[in-house]
Amino acid sequence: MEQKIKSIIARLDSSEIAFADVRITNTDYEAIGFENGSLKHYGNSAGSPAIGIRVLINGCFGFAGSKDLSEASVARLITKAKNNAIHGALFQKEKLSFPPLPASICEYIHQPQIDPFTMSKADKMDYLNKLANAIKPAGKIVHSYVMAEFERQEKYYANTEGSYSHTVVYNTLPVMGVISADSGQIQSRTWPGHMSAARAGFELFYQHQFGENTQRIIQEATDLLDAPEIDEDRADIIIGGGHLALQLHESVGHATEADRIFGQEISYAGKTFVKPDMLGRFHYGSEILNIYSDSTDPRGMGYHPMDDEGVPGRKVDIIKNGILVDQQTSRHIAHKLGLQPSSNMKAAFADDFPLVRMTNLCIAPGKGSLDELIRNTEHGYYLDFTKTWSIDDNRNNFQFTTEIGYRIDNGKITGLVKEPTYYGITPEFWNACDAICGEEEWAYHSTFHCGKGEPGQIMRLSHGVAPARFKNINVSVKL
Amino acid sequence: MNETLEYLKAALDKHPGLKYELELSFWQTDFLRFYQSQTNYNISKDMHALNATIYKGKRSYSFDIDAPSIDKVDKALQDALQIIDSLPEDPDFVDLETDLSMAEARQITNNIEAIPLNQKTEILTSLAQSASEHDFELYGTFICNYSGYRMINSNKIDKSTAQSPIYLEVKAVHNSSQVTVLETFGGDNFKLFDLEAFRSRLLTKIAYTNNPVIDVEPGEYEVILAPRCVAEFSQYLAYAMHARSLDQHSSYFEGKIDRKVFPEWINISDDPTDPEMIRKDYGSNAHIYRPLKLIEHGYFRNFLCNQYYHHKLGLPKNGNTASCLKIAPGNSKLDDMISRVKKGLYISSLHYMNMINAKQTSLTGLTRDGTFLIEDGKISAVVNNLRFTEKISRILENVIELEDTAYTIPFSDNYANFDVDTVKAPHARVRNFNITSSTKTI
Known part of the structure; x- marks a missing residue:
């Protein structure tokens, strides 16, 4: 495949093309789903190929992608990509450009502890079947599910600057959940929550202790049916890692994707309240808040040695001591903003156009354990396990509901609250952060399902966080 | 590509204990995305795939093959036959679809071919000119798809269909206030698109924004x-x-x-x-x-x-x-x-x-x-x-x-x-x- 991709690049090395790159991916994917203790779906897609060719002509990108890697297809895609660029340039005022980068060559081969594609299918099915049966409907539990997705992706990248990259990664997404019902209402509990994926293989089920938590979600889903709602208008809240990862994702991650500044995502995903003149001076959060984009950490699903337009992986501070200092950028947008490209251009599959994407976007750890933070909270709520999320066009006004809240009085958990809902304005919220737990609580939380772009792409990415506390947050919305 | 579908069907028919649902699908798009009244990117994509779900009693297994070939079908089928007996049953599964009703035949225009790129950029240039007179820029997408499938199952269903949707989404954004209005066209018949009516509706909405x-x-x-x-x-x-x-x-x-x-x-x-x-x-x-x-x-x-x-x-x-x-x-x-x-x-x-x-x-x-x-x-x-x-x-x-x-x-x-x-x-x-x-x- 290395020869193939380099031969395609050689055909794109012409004076009319200012820059070109080619991606080829080969993806294995497996999905298994149980409902109410029965296997409902076992699906497999082995060796799914994809190719994408992007060319910059007359200051406009044209792109063509396909699942067909044949020679005839490649010739057709080259013609289409060039034609798309040439026609696109007819509706263009500003010619797109960016400085060249030195060529670099990378390879990364990831190997999980338990390869989900080569492990015994009987062992895999037996484990999941037992899990599914452990949470089968009974009592007030009326529905249950266990789902697993496994992915292995091999990717080749080459561009006309001479850069070349070859990677192999495994990603796994495990989740289980139950729905309880009583008197016309339903409640739900999942494990390990909304961002349960990881750069890993089947070992992730053991790391997340699925078997040890079946009774917990059954009990909590049942108890939530009789739990009260939060009755105050404002409260201090501690947000657990799984949900805080989504809070970070929506209100910092997407907000600092610099393509949004220029309106490139208005038609679908939206804009951002962030403006270029905020860099270096805007108090995005409190002084304890440090957020960085780190595509150099192989523990996260956002790791890459080189992004999808040839920029080597980088660790970039986005918020330093509460101040907005940088953005997630493409080469073009970094050039427009006078920044160094942050290595955030990614395409989900080779036949997708690369976009500015989060990689591993993390909150640096603070100090202390979660237990200590709860002990140091006089009154408030510990919220975790995402249920509903929503944020506005500018990433400024968000509202989240979690599956469960734990009431804290005098430093102790004293009960449950159901469907705790809070909302806020992004900078006000992050400036209300007064404590972040330490390294011992810090972990990556990852998703398979970050949607962006048109045609839509679902990106795999990670957030490293530790639980954190936010003071005097609006919890007044009642359903 | 029909040969891969026929090949898989023939292979499965040799196993009388099996039921199956097979779908051979194709999808193409020409996708122009624009911002600040200019092209953001211009994409063509296509795929074709063979999707199969095989049933043995109440056990089932699915596989998807992108860019299918006979070799890939052989490999996927071999894997499926090896595993299906070991899978847990779904007690709720009874039978596959039995509805043999056929839709009325209708002419499908491939709008990717009917609306070439230069026509798209001419329409957008014209609308952008009108919006710019009010200090608005255009953002959005102009998309034509062409897709379809043939589905076969072991209950003798054999149906094919295609569609070619058009989607034009134009957001006009004021250059200083960022006030935004939206106009869209969607359907499968571009003869219903009236540029002047579209422009008129967009400008009417722009006029609403002349307020604090x-x-x-x-x-x-x-x-x-x-x-x-x-x-x-x-x-x-x-x-x-x-x-x-x-x-x-x-x-x-x-x-x-x-x-x-x-x-x-x-x-x-x-x-x-x-x-x-x-x-x-x-x-x-x-x-x-x-x-x-x-x-x-x-x-x-x-x-x-x-x-x-x-x-x-x-x-x-x-x-x-x-x-x-x-x-x-x-x-x-x-x-x-x-x-x-x-x-x-x-x-x-x-x-x-x-x-x-x-x-x-x-x-x-x-x-x-x-x-x-x-x-x-x-x-x-x-x-x-x-x-x-x-x-x-x-x-x-x-x-x-x-x-x-x-x-x-x-x-x-x-x-x-x-x-x-x-x-x-x-x-x-x-x-x-x-x-x-x-x-x-x-």
Whole structure:
């Protein structure tokens, strides 16, 4: 495949093309789903190929992608990509450009502890079947599910600057959940929550202790049916890692994707309240808040040695001591903003156009354990396990509901609250952060399902966080 | 590619104990995305795939093959036959689809070929010129797809269909205030696209923005919901109409068949035959797709039910998927509806809705692309985008009147291969719409 991709690049090395790159991916994917203790779906897609060719002509990108890697297809895609660029340039005022980068060559081969594609299918099915049966409907539990997705992706990248990259990664997404019902209402509990994926293989089920938590979600889903709602208008809240990862994702991650500044995502995903003149001076959060984009950490699903337009992986501070200092950028947008490209251009599959994407976007750890933070909270709520999320066009006004809240009085958990809902304005919220737990609580939380772009792409990415506390947050919305 | 499908069918027919459902599909798109009245990127994509689900008794296994070949089919089939006996059973599976009804043949125009790139850029250049005279720039997408499938199953179904949706979404954004308005065209017949009418509607909306930008306090407002909003709330409500939601005990309509749930002027149907919409020949598992009443004069009539849930839940089977929703118009003129609002809001479009509790149809979301204050029956200000927290059931219960015209609204289905669905809906006047906060931004 290395020869193939380099031969395609050689055909794109012409004076009319200012820059070109080619991606080829080969993806294995497996999905298994149980409902109410029965296997409902076992699906497999082995060796799914994809190719994408992007060319910059007359200051406009044209792109063509396909699942067909044949020679005839490649010739057709080259013609289409060039034609798309040439026609696109007819509706263009500003010619797109960016400085060249030195060529670099990378390879990364990831190997999980338990390869989900080569492990015994009987062992895999037996484990999941037992899990599914452990949470089968009974009592007030009326529905249950266990789902697993496994992915292995091999990717080749080459561009006309001479850069070349070859990677192999495994990603796994495990989740289980139950729905309880009583008197016309339903409640739900999942494990390990909304961002349960990881750069890993089947070992992730053991790391997340699925078997040890079946009774917990059954009990909590049942108890939530009789739990009260939060009755105050404002409260201090501690947000657990799984949900805080989504809070970070929506209100910092997407907000600092610099393509949004220029309106490139208005038609679908939206804009951002962030403006270029905020860099270096805007108090995005409190002084304890440090957020960085780190595509150099192989523990996260956002790791890459080189992004999808040839920029080597980088660790970039986005918020330093509460101040907005940088953005997630493409080469073009970094050039427009006078920044160094942050290595955030990614395409989900080779036949997708690369976009500015989060990689591993993390909150640096603070100090202390979660237990200590709860002990140091006089009154408030510990919220975790995402249920509903929503944020506005500018990433400024968000509202989240979690599956469960734990009431804290005098430093102790004293009960449950159901469907705790809070909302806020992004900078006000992050400036209300007064404590972040330490390294011992810090972990990556990852998703398979970050949607962006048109045609839509679902990106795999990670957030490293530790639980954190936010003071005097609006919890007044009642359903 | 048909040879891979035929090859797999022939191979499976050698195993009389097996049932199967096979789908050979293709999808192409030409996708022009623009921002600041210029091209962002211009994409062509295509794929073809062979998807198979094989059943042995109550055990099943699925595989998907992109860019299928005989070698790949052999390998996938070998894997499937090796594993299927060891899988747990699904006690709820009874049989595959049995509906052999064929859709009427119709001519499908490949709009990727019918609307070439230079025609797209000419249309956009023309619209951008008109918007620029008001200091607005254009952002959006101009998309043509061409897709289809042939589905075969072991119950002798052999059906083919194709479609070629068009989606033009134009957002005009003011260069300094960022006030945004939206105009769209969607369907499968580009002859219905009238550039001058489209331009006129866009410029009319731009004219609404010649008002100050203000914030409003949270609270309950009388609102005029634009057809796009009525359509989107109906799409979310339709989740509760799926038999799967009922099976998961998450449906608002559980126990409500033939019960009055909304005012008598609420009529919602699923109609794949309307020529002003993107038509569909077949629904779930290639069941014929026919018009279906969902809400009739306020009464809930039918769940959307495929073969699987028909057997499991005992509901009538229809194969509908709510991909062609129509909300019937009422009797009122839009101007009269607005004139009857003493103080309220006109909401053009919704953003980032998400269910909080599906059983109760509670959700939160935001307004987008033009929210306006109405005072004494007239639009008097542009309002920052607002958050609402509501129940769809409550919104429909609070509908006071509906416009006498329904409009075709395209929606992008952006989470698999990009697809487009259309919904037809009128404006609605709704009381007590619950605004819970302001975004403080446009």
